[in-house]
Amino acid sequence: PAHDNPDVTLITPTSPMATPTHGGRAKCLQRLVRLDLPVPTTIALSFASVHKLASGYRPDVREILEKFPSDALLCVRPSSEDPDWGGPGAILNIGMNDDRHAILCERIGKDAATEIYLRFIQNYAIDVARLDAEVFDGISGTGSKALAKALSVYEDEAEEPFPQDPAVQLAEILRSMARAWEGTTARLLRQAKGAPVDAGLGLVVQQMALGLGTGACGSGVLQLVNSETGLPQITGRYLSQSQGREALDRRSESIYLEKDPRGPSLEELAPEAFAALKDHAALMRRKLREEMQIEFTIEDGKLHILDGVRVERSARAALKIVVRLAEDGIITKQDAVMRIEPRALSELLHRQVAASSPRDVLGTGIAASPGAATGKIVFTSEAAQASAARGEPCVLVRRETSPEDIRGMNVAAAVLTERGGMTSHAAVIGRGLGLPCVVGATSMRFQIKRRTLTSADGRVLREGDEITIDGSSGQVLAGSVKMIEANLDDTFRTFMSWADAERDIGVRANADTPADAKTALHFRAQGIGLCRTEHMFFEPERLTPMREMIFARDPKDRAAALELVLPMQRADFIELFQIMQGQPVCIRLFDPPLHEFLPTSRSGQRELADALDIPVSDVTRRIDSLAEYNPMLGMRGVRLGISVPEIYDMQARAIFEATVHSNKSGTPIVPEIMVPLVSAKREVELVRGRIEAVAAAVRTEKDADFSYRLGVMVETPRACLRAGDIAEHTHFLSFGTNDLTQMAYGLSRDDAGRFMSEYVRQGVFEEDPFHILDTEGVGELLRLGVERGRSARPNVVLSICGEHAAHTESIAFCREAGFDYVSCSPFRVPVARLAAAQLAL
Ligand code: PEP
Numbered sequence: 133p134a135h136d137n138p139d140v141t142l143i144t145p146t147s148p149m150a151t152p153t154h155g156g157r158a159k160c161l162q163r164l165v166r167l168d169l170p171v172p173t174t175i176a177l178s179f180a181s182v183h184k185l186a187s188g189y190r191p192d193v194r195e196i197l198e199k200f201p202s203d204a205l206l207c208v209r210p211s212s213e214d215p216d217w218g219g220p221g222a223i224l225n226i227g228m229n230d231d232r233h234a235i236l237c238e239r240i241g242k243d244a245a246t247e248i249y250l251r252f253i254q255n256y257a258i259d260v261a262r263l264d265a266e267v268f269d270g271i272s273g274t275g276s277k278a279l280a281k282a283l284s285v286y287e288d289e290a291e292e293p294f295p296q297d298p299a300v301q302l303a304e305i306l307r308s309m310a311r312a313w314e315g316t317t318a319r320l321l322r323q324a325k326g327a328p329v330d331a332g333l334g335l336v337v338q339q340m341a342l343g344l345g346t347g348a349c350g351s352g353v354l355q356l357v358n359s360e361t362g363l364p365q366i367t368g369r370y371l372s373q374s375q376g377r378e379a380l381d382r383r384s385e386s387i388y389l390e391k392d393p394r395g396p397s398l399e400e401l402a403p404e405a406f407a408a409l410k411d412h413a414a415l416m417r418r419k420l421r422e423e424m425q426i427e428f429t430i431e432d433g434k435l436h437i438l439d440g441v442r443v444e445r446s447a448r449a450a451l452k453i454v455v456r457l458a459e460d461g462i463i464t465k466q467d468a469v470m471r472i473e474p475r476a477l478s479e480l481l482h483r484q485v486a487a488s489s490p491r492d493v494l495g496t497g498i499a500a501s502p503g504a505a506t507g508k509i510v511f512t513s514e515a516a517q518a519s520a521a522r523g524e525p526c527v528l529v530r531r532e533t534s535p536e537d538i539r540g541m542n543v544a545a546a547v548l549t550e551r552g553g554m555t556s557h558a559a560v561i562g563r564g565l566g567l568p569c570v571v572g573a574t575s576m577r578f579q580i581k582r583r584t585l586t587s588a589d590g591r592v593l594r595e596g597d598e599i600t601i602d603g604s605s606g607q608v609l610a611g612s613v614k615m616i617e618a619n620l621d622d623t624f625r626t627f628m629s630w631a632d633a634e635r636d637i638g639v640r641a642n643a644d645t646p647a648d649a650k651t652a653l654h655f656r657a658q659g660i661g662l663c664r665t666e667h668m669f670f671e672p673e674r675l676t677p678m679r680e681m682i683f684a685r686d687p688k689d690r691a692a693a694l695e696l697v698l699p700m701q702r703a704d705f706i707e708l709f710q711i712m713q714g715q716p717v718c719i720r721l722f723d724p725p726l727h728e729f730l731p732t733s734r735s736g737q738r739e740l741a742d743a744l745d746i747p748v749s750d751v752t753r754r755i756d757s758l759a760e761y762n763p764m765l766g767m768r769g770v771r772l773g774i775s776v777p778e779i780y781d782m783q784a785r786a787i788f789e790a791t792v793h794s795n796k797s798g799t800p801i802v803p804e805i806m807v808p809l810v811s812a813k814r815e816v817e818l819v820r821g822r823i824e825a826v827a828a829a830v831r832t833e834k835d836a837d838f839s840y841r842l843g844v845m846v847e848t849p850r851a852c853l854r855a856g857d858i859a860e861h862t863h864f865l866s867f868g869t870n871d872l873t874q875m876a877y878g879l880s881r882d883d884a885g886r887f888m889s890e891y892v893r894q895g896v897f898e899e900d901p902f903h904i905l906d907t908e909g910v911g912e913l914l915r916l917g918v919e920r921g922r923s924a925r926p927n928v929v930l931s932i933c934g935e936h937a938a939h940t941e942s943i944a945f946c947r948e949a950g951f952d953y954v955s956c957s958p959f960r961v962p963v964a965r966l967a968a969a970q971l972a973l
């Protein structure tokens with residue numbers, strides 16, 4: 133019946149053609165037609181009609197054939213909504229048969245005509261009649277004998293003569309392409325790339341420009357920029373006597389596009405066509421507002437534009453391209469900001485494995501901190517330090533890391549752990565240091581004591597063997613690979629300034645050390661949103677007084693030990709305030725369980741006993757007495773602050789003395805002090821009372837006035853529920869979504885890595901909630917906290933400082949909930965700035 137025929141639209145400047153109905157290629161071709169470029173006659177089939185074709189009926193293609201000259205050869209190409217979703221390969225030279233072969237022999241010569249016919253028979257046989265490619269293996273040469281052989285092979289294998297009727301050929305080809313799109317493999321592949329279940333396919337049928345024959349003939353691609361750098365440069369390939377994408381086959385001997393002393397060029401071969409090509413490319417850039425790669429064919433010196441596709445590009449080139457388009461007035465700055473995927477920025481902030489580099493994968497884990505680095509395997513912090521002292525880059529390989537490993541992490545080029553997830557110690561510190569890190573690499577065997585690491589396929593690696601950690605993909609690679617350097621140039625700065633102009637939520641950094649703070653400032657963070665002070669104690673000269681403090685027998689001894697720590701803390705804060713140049717600095721009081729600071733190894737315990745001049749047995753007994761069944765829910769955070777108040781007293785004093793010093797030396801600061809792990813209002817009252825007393829004492833002693841702000845970390849479910857009470861005593865509430873996620877799910881941050889991938893695979897969780905904020909469950913707690921906090925104290929400053937903070941989804945959530953700022957690892961600050969800008973646009 134007539135209504136079953138495909139709906140055929142000739143592409144003209146005004147025909148109705150849209151990406152959601154006819155696909156991107158059809159839409160793009162229409163744009164080229166509108167620009168009056170020499171595009172061969174093209175018709176488009178809509179998604180709906182291709183879908184019908186797949187269901188099996190034989191289309192009447194007369195309506196299509198009527199649109200073309202009766203002796204034209206045709207090609208069919210896929211046109212899906214997004215070119216990344218793939219689609220069946222193009223089929224060229226449709227309509228070729230014995231009669232046309234005879235005609236073409238006259239027109240373009242026997243060799244070219246026979247070559248075209250041979251190719252078509254083979255393509256048709258393989259893609260449409262589904263014959264094995266090998267059946268043609270015996271056929272050599274391009275002469276009449278080969279042609280006769282190919283036709284007879286076809287007939288034998290397909291059990292029918294090669295179809296001579298162009299209408300039959302075209303109908304079968306359309307049907308088979310439509311079916312290929314609906315096949316299970318194709319469907320799964322495109323869904324993996326984000327295509328919806330019902331993604332449609334359009335097809336375009338275009339008159340062939342031959343590319344084979346007499347005069348200058350050939351085909352190729354051309355673009356105006358370099359795909360790696362994004363800088364203006366005519367690049368592409370051209371191959372004489374070729375069709376389709378043959379010129380792109382790296383094995384083929386393409387010629388230069390522009391004049392080149394090294395060999396023949398298209399510019400010399402077909403100067404007019406080349407000049408026109410360059411003009412067309414420039415016109416396309418201006419009018420399509422994008423860098424396009426042109427697919428073209430030259431037939432007897434005459435240029436045909438077959439298609440245009442968005443230029444492929446590295447992250448670095450992508451940035452350069454949009455900034456140049458905006459600077460040339462082709463797109464707006466806002467468009468430029470919208471066109472870069474925030475995640476792609478992190479590729480620019482770190483070294484990356486070059487796309488062209490082969491990868492010998494030893495195993496994979498969770499991509500916990502982006503970037504890539506190569507180094508020799510070391511299994512202990514000490515070995516890492518020794519390696520650094522020799523000037524040899526190393527990769528620290530541990531079962532998991534603990535505060536004792538900080539020294540090793542500081543000097544390592546990358547970190548690999550067997551256990552842990554996105555918020556494990558190694559992951560958090562790795563991101564903070566900008567150190568490539570793969571955690572939870574359970575596909576490999578870690579035998580730390582025996583100093584071996586076994587790859588997923590059984591290869592045994594030893595200390596000193598070289599590996600590469602790709603923290604962006606989660607892969608562990610053998611040996612060294614080719615890398616691309618990080619790149620923060622003027623283009624990057626210009627681009628980010630455009631983003632900042634749009635942004636309406638603050639972005640601060642989580643920074644613990646002077647190095648972090650410098651990175652934060654470098655990436656234009658608007659202050660420090662979380663300084664985890666415990667990380668300041670992992671330096672060897674700090675660890676000993678800390679341990680003395682922990683081992684103190686009474687408050688007096690403890691105070692004496694803290695006296696030793698005080699000047700160091702004060703110096704830390706002075707330095708942080710100086711680096712941040714008056715930007716806000718939010719300091720979190722001591723949070724982790726004390727026992728994390730104690731040595732776990734026998735030799736470490738012996739060393740500590742020597743340093744403290746007490747028997748080893750005393751040390752082990754004390755360590756045992758501090759052990760907890762569940763330290764994450766034990767004596768940490770404000771609980772420690774209340775039970776051993778001298779620690780917070782010392783920290784408050786260090787902060788205030790540093791403030792007085794900074795104010796005097798010309799970097800005035802209003803420090804923010806944050807109390808961790810609060811679950812009850814009374815906790816805040818107690819801590820606040822002591823801090824006020826310390827402030828008063830310092831004011832008197834120093835005879836100087838200063839201000840500060842006190843805030844609470846909301847990271848227990850109860851603190852969210854009671855945020856109204858708690859906000860009464862505080863200037864700000866900072867939501868710690870790491871602990872909040874842990875406690876909302878009852879899911880250990882440090883152990884979830886073991887089963888997380890299984891959970892995600894089976895769809896229990898859509899994503900790792902430590903990685904992507906669970907806006908439903910944890911989000912509801914946040915919303916309650918915000919609502920209750922704000923109604924008790926309308927001007928309370930709200931922020932989020934968990935690892936989620938850099939993600940677009942969490943930033944969107946925070947904007948909607950009315951947060952003032954997000955705070956994330958320094959290296960993710962640019963990513964968050966861009967994501968926030970895009971949300972505001
Ligand atoms: C949090 O819990 O979200 C947080 C930022 O603190 P930490 O990761 O140090 O526990």
Ligand code: MG
Pocket residue numbers: 808847868870871
């Ligand atoms: Mg926390």
